[in-house]
Amino acid sequence: AQKVTQAQTEISVVEKEDVTLDCVYETRDTTYYLFWYKQPPSGELVFLIRRNSFDEQNEISGRYSWNFQKSTSSFNFTITASQVVDSAVYFCALSGGNDMRFGAGTRLTVKP
């Protein structure tokens, strides 16, 4: 069965701190896809990144970076120099193809 675990329920940091959100997944599929979505206080869900299981390259997009490690079944998300606007709930998700399974989410609060 597929499972996504985001062990950090809530994280609070001060602006400009770096923060890493952890995501650990379980799957028996050899081909699978990992995602991160952001849900700001306004409630909408915003796509951040998608990775397939054959692409272990880390990715950087501005202040955001993602570390995918198949050996530890992890897909962690780091925000560098956090800003108040980064305050949101962040979801990691896994798909084996047809369905999608989300983690419980990590609520990040960035204080000024």
Add this chain to the structure above:
Amino acid sequence: EAQVTQNPRYLITVTGKKLTVTCSQNMNHEYMSWYRQDPGLGLRQIYYSMNVEVTDKGDVPEGYKVSRKEKRNFPLILESPSPNQTSLYFCASSPVRLAGYDEQYFGPGTRLTVT
């Protein structure tokens, strides 16, 4: 504007009174899905559809029905709502048939309260 729309956005109803939450997308997307979001549980998939007339159960389908008669619409039906279906519901669509192949575009959400 490309979007996924849901109606109603807010609904308060009573136990047992049938209701339908509509979902429509104008992007000609193949894949559509319903999720419910509950505190501490994240989003859980209720049903999904890879094409017209093709639907399948997600993780939490009990108490829900769906249909996909047209590509753009994917209504969620609660035949006999119960208080444990009080939740925030999201509809989503994706350009391709398989969920993993592309990002999903989410609607604004429908907050349902069943008393």
